[in-house]
Amino acid sequence: MAAHGLAKNAELTARSAWEKTVADKNEALQVIVDGLKRDIRYAENLVDFDDAQLRLIGWGGRRPKQSLMPPGQARSLEVAAQGEGWITLDWKAPNEGGSVATHRVERQNPHAQEALWEEVGTTTSLESTITRQERGKRLEFRVLAFNKAGTGEASKTVMATL
Structure with missing residues (x-):
């Protein structure tokens, strides 16, 4: 003790x-x-x-504040993997514009009377797995990058039948 x-x-x-x-x-x-x-x-x-x-003497004066720009277009969207009722998409970050806070993944049915884009996921990474998707339907997917300043241009679309 x-x-x-x-x-x-x-x-x-x-x-x-x-x-x-x-x-x-x-x-x-x-x-x-x-x-x-x-x-x-x-x-x-x-x-x-x-x-x-x-x-x-080795340093510059104070820089003026720069306003945040909306991000550019997400690049190289592709289907990384897919299975029954799920799909994994990946893409590259925009080359231009402001920094990206998050990405929004959207889908639409191109054969519907009113082909409207609907959000199916958000992520801070450069890939997303979307689950619980209807099987046998052909769908289009796209990705938008956004931050406080606004939303970037939509990526090119990819089509997939799950």
């Missing part, structure tokens, strides 16, 4: 020393960061935010 108590005290002492060391390190790091920020502000103020002069 005494050995257990000694081991527990040693552990608590070591943990306390570690926590103090981490706190001291974080405090020293904050002092360095504050000093760097002060130096950068001084340099920017000294040259009145002139980018050409700031580049002479």
Whole structure:
């Protein structure tokens, strides 16, 4: 029992020393960061935010904010695998436009009187498996990339009979 108590005290002492060391390190790091920020502000103020002069010492001025653009068109949509009542689609990310937050997978029956696209899934990856699909029906699938700024152009469609 005494050995257990000694081991527990040693552990608590070591943990306390570690926590103090981490706190001291974080405090020293904050002092360095504050000093760097002060130096950068001084340099920017000294040259009145002139980018050409700031580049002479190795950095440029502040960049203007850029608004988020809608993503481009998802590329190379293809059927990766399919089975009875399910299909796996994969595609490549858009080359153009803003960053993609998520992808929406849509399908339609091209032979219906009103061929309307309906959402069948969303994903943040570059593939999606759609389940519980009607068997024996020929369907078209497409993918749209979107983010806060809007929706990109629909991908080319693929047709599949499940």
